[in-house]
Amino acid sequence: MSELVTGEAVALELRPAKLPSRALAVLLDLVVAVAAYVAVTIALVASTASLDPAAQTALSLAAFVLVLVGGPIAVESLSHGRSLGKMACGLRVVRDDGGPVRFRHSLVRGLIGVIEILMTFGVVACIASLVSARGRRLGDVFAGTLVVRERVPVASAGFMPPPPPWLAGRFSGLDLSAVPDDLWLAVRQYLARMGQLDARVGWAMAERLAGDVAARTGVPVPREVPPPAYLAAVLQERQAREARRAFGGPPSEGGTAGRGQAAAPQTFPVAPHMTSPQGAPGTPSDESSAAPSQGGYPDEPRDVRAGRPEHRRGTGFVPPA
Numbered sequence: 001m002s003e004l005v006t007g008e009a010v011a012l013e014l015r016p017a018k019l020p021s022r023a024l025a026v027l028l029d030l031v032v033a034v035a036a037y038v039a040v041t042i043a044l045v046a047s048t049a050s051l052d053p054a055a056q057t058a059l060s061l062a063a064f065v066l067v068l069v070g071g072p073i074a075v076e077s078l079s080h081g082r083s084l085g086k087m088a089c090g091l092r093v094v095r096d097d098g099g100p101v102r103f104r105h106s107l108v109r110g111l112i113g114v115i116e117i118l119m120t121f122g123v124v125a126c127i128a129s130l131v132s133a134r135g136r137r138l139g140d141v142f143a144g145t146l147v148v149r150e151r152v153p154v155a156s157a158g159f160m161p162p163p164p165p166w167l168a169g170r171f172s173g174l175d176l177s178a179v180p181d182d183l184w185l186a187v188r189q190y191l192a193r194m195g196q197l198d199a200r201v202g203w204a205m206a207e208r209l210a211g212d213v214a215a216r217t218g219v220p221v222p223r224e225v226p227p228p229a230y231l232a233a234v235l236q237e238r239q240a241r242e243a244r245r246a247f248g249g250p251p252s253e254g255g256t257a258g259r260g261q262a263a264a265p266q267t268f269p270v271a272p273h274m275t276s277p278q279g280a281p282g283t284p285s286d287e288s289s290a291a292p293s294q295g296g297y298p299d300e301p302r303d304v305r306a307g308r309p310e311h312r313r314g315t316g317f318v319p320p321a
Helices: 019-047 053-078 084-089 103-119 123-131 138-143 181-196 199-217 227-246 302-306
Strands: 091-095 145-149
Touching: 019 053, 019 084, 019 091, 019 123, 053 103, 084 091, 091 103, 103 123, 103 138, 123 138, 138 145, 181 199, 181 227, 199 227
Parallel strands: none
Antiparallel strands: 091 145
C-alpha cells in the first residue's frame, strides 16, 4: 500500500503499479501509436509524391515526432494520466502527492520516455522500475509522478462514525439537491479517515466541508453543532432519502421543501432514537411526536407528551382569583 499523503494530510489508499502491468500498458500504447504512425506515413507518401526527397524526409520526421512523442503526451495530459493502455490495465499516472498530472508532468515523462523506452527498447525503463521501490521509471522520477492501480481488490472500508443521537432528524428539512456528488464523496472520505488526521487539520477540513455543504443548501451550520457532527448528520439524511427512494418508501418532504424551511409532518413511523432531544419547534420530530392518537411514538413517556403546551387538554376548570 502506498504512503501517499495529500496537502490536507489525508492518507491515500493507492497501490503503485509494478513492472508487468506497466509493461503491458506501454506495449498497448506503442501498438496504437505505431499503427497511427503507419497510417499517417502512408497518407503523407500518397499526398507528397511530387515533393523532393528532402521535403519528404522532413515531413516524415515531423510525423514521427508528432505521433510517437506528441501524441502520447497530449493523450496523457488531456485524460489526466490515463492513456489507452493504462485504461485497459486499470492504471493511472498521478503526482507524488496523489493529485492529477498536468501538461508539464506529461511533457517530462514523454521526453524522457523517448530515451528510456524508444531508443533503448525499454531496457532502461525496466531496470529503473525494478530498482525503484514504487516501480517508477526515470521519467516518473524527474516529473515527480507515480503510476498507480485504479482497480484494486475491495478492502475493508474505514469506520464511518454515526451522527450524535440528538442530531437525528435535525436536518430533514434541508434541500440537498444542489450538493454535487464530488462534495458528498469528499465528505464520506473525510468521515472515514477523520481518525487518521491530526486534530487541527481534521477540524479545519471539517469546517471547510461543512461551509461548502451549507453554502449549497442555503442554510448556515448551527453554532451549537460541531462541523464533524454536522457532516455526519447531513450525510445520514441524504442516505436515508436515497434508501426511501430505492426501496419505495414514502418520499421525504425535506427533499422538496424550500431552502431553510422545515419539512411537513411525515406519515410513516420513525424510531424514537432518531428524533431531536428537545423536539425543536417546527421540525418533523416535534410535530410527529404528539400524543399516540396523533401519530406519536408509542414508547414516549407520558409526562413528556403532557408537558408540551400544545398537547395539554382543556379541563374547563378556572382557578379562583
